[in-house]
Amino acid sequence: MELSPSQKDALTELINIGYARAAAALSDLTGHRITLQVPEVAIHTIPEITRKLLTVVHGEVASVNQVFSGPITGNAILLLDREAALLLNRLLTDRPAASGFDGAAREVITEVGNIVLNACLGAFGNLLKVQVSFTVPALQIESVQNVLHTLIIEEQPLEYALIIHTCFQLRASDVSGYLVIILGVTSLSTLLAELKKWEDRELK
């Protein structure tokens, strides 16, 4: 399944609205001006997405995972590679982690992931005018292969992944990561249908 250019545009715009909220929250929190950009949005099958991610993310990654349920259900994951996660922690807290991912650094990444995931899923909820509830986020530090492996073995038939390239800009640095949203085909169709309606409304 592929997104048409207009679907891509609409989805990018929708997520940007959510990200604006997340960026404002993060700026408020840290006292630094933070922006969140969406350079690219795409839809892939699960096997495709693992292949794609392996080419752009390497080694150990920090993944923040939140399961959501309601009229659309699925799993949302923010993936940051090790360097990006440590840099983000340092930029946000002014304090380097003493030894890789110490407790404080893990929490910071979890909180940031939580804010970004909430913003994105919240934007979907608003679009669908339904309440989507999310679990408390869980952080894992593991190899990118392990994360992808978990995605594959938990794969349900007819599942798709929405992949959102996400870029944090703060204090003259760019930190880039990927937000992956796993959706069943029903949820995806619902989302795309609502997106079309929203787009039409917005254009009027």
Place this chain on the structure above:
Amino acid sequence: MSQEEENQQNQREGALLSWIHQFAPYGVVILDRTFLIRSWNQWMASHSMLSSDDVLGRDLREIYPELEERKLIAPFQRALLGESSVLSTALHQYLLRLKSPMSTDESNWMRQTARVAPLLAEGQVCGIILVIEDVTQREIQAETLSRQHRRDEILSWALIHLLKSEEPRKTSRQLFFKIAEVMDFESFFLYLREGDSDPIRLYTAGGISDELQNQFLEFEPFTKVPNDQPSVIIHRIKNRPEPEFALLKEAKISSAVVIPLRLHHKQLGSLCFASWSREFIADDEASLLITIAQYLATAVDKENTNRELRVARERADSANRAKDEFLASLSHELRTPLNPVLLIASDASENPALTPEVKADFKTIRTNIELEARLIDDLLDITRITHGKLLLHPRLVDLKIILEEIIRTFQPEVNEKKITLQFAFNSPKKFVHGDDVRLQQIFWNVLKNAIKFTPEKGRITMAVNQTGTRLQVSVSDTGIGLTKEETEQIFEAFSQGDHTKNVTRRFGGLGLGLAIARKLVELHHGRISASSEGTDKGSTFTIELPLAEPETANLSLPPATPQKAAGVVGAKARTILLVEDHEATRVALSNLLVRRGYNVIIAGTAREAREASVNAKIDLVISDIGLPDESGHDLMKHLGTTLGLKGIALTGYGMEEDIARCLASGFATHLIKPVNIHSLETAVALTLNVAS
């Protein structure tokens, strides 16, 4: 599920809630949709000092009004919309103001990680659950770890900086600024002792005004540390009544740490860091600075040692230079008076207008002056060789030509003593790699020696053979021979064997010739040895030099000694500008040149020479190097570039650098004083021919 199972399940869930309420090691709070507190577990009660009776039914925002100021209501509002939030301690420190048993003072609240999540019933949010975890201990550990990390970083940085730096005293300022920044100090002071007996004085300081710095120059509390103490910490300076601390109060210093720089029980100085804001300095901060002070003391001591070595080396170098200069000027002074004498004697000895008796007298004078000059040369050479100052200018040299030239030079002497001199060049190869002038000197000395010690009507044989990759030159004579001891000593400087004892210096000379020959042979990677059957049985000197092969035949070089002057008939009308400040030499040279048909313009200074060059047409310049107003080099450069003149330098110095400088400044050739009339004639003729 049966009714019974359902009951049991309900019981278990109730027990879980009750456990969480009483025993959970974290805080759990439940709010309804209007923020009213509906549940407050035991952990919350004990950490907030508020029992559940105190808080149930009250609005959380009323009990903790700062939540709103700190913009922490948003996660609660989002929870009402179904979102869960995580609040990290690094970004928020804490959610609710609770006291921690770990915290030391009032401002230090319990560090918390919190989760704010919706409570859902049948898909609808019915309340908010708040879970609070105390991470104070973890944070303190992390801070300790990070302090340790920072400490290691400073230490390794200081160590690398001080070890690498050539001048640790100067460059350490940069290091101290960094230490002050990282360790939270505002000022630093480095005190050092210049010499061993000097007092310890302020060397450098940072973070303090210049006026105040002057008052710290010899500030005792910062320089004196009791011998048994590794450091002194001065706490709470504002409460200290001692008069010596008045200056610290004036400088607004609130605490300071002083560390002596000690090495081998000797105090080299002291290092001090001061704070304007802190009342106390911890022992572990001092211990870090003690380690840095040890590095610094070692580095400063190394720098002192290096400086002493450098000074000593410079002193030795300048003494050596002075000696070289003295030798050069001594040589000049010794040679200068010989110059006119030699010129006159050599000219007169061949003057057909004089009687044979008078000519013979002049010849004796000439021979002895030449000997004198040779002695001066030898003395200079042996000194230069001993100091490793003799430089070779090696090139490919045809040894056969060199040997033939030398034999030709000695022919008159050999004829006079009626010695039979045989020369046999038996080697098919004849090239060696060497300095032609020095090679000549070697064989000149050896042959001179043979002639000197061979009686009249004796025989000298010079034979050249190839032995493997070497050329072997042997010089045998039928002279007075050598004892076994003498064959070993003869190459030592100032040794002429036992002949000197027995024969009362019959043979003259300083005994330097063979010593110089040996050194020169060694510089050419060769060997020289002497052998004899015994006294009065003649002796043989053998010289071996490594063979070299010219790459092509046309590389074979012209003879090193100048060819006998070709006819100078055409040169009779040439004009020579003679520049020489030594009057006797100038007059003698001028007379000789005039007698040989040249027009001579004389000048005693460079200025006169420049004037003369403008007024007359000049074909050749002969100039001394040491002129009173300007060097001969500069004069030659000027005449060469403005008038295109050729020149011959007269040098008394005979040092390698002077010869090279002569060629560099445009002289076509040079003559070392005292100048022999034949070499002068040859040089003039060659230069004029080349010039024309």
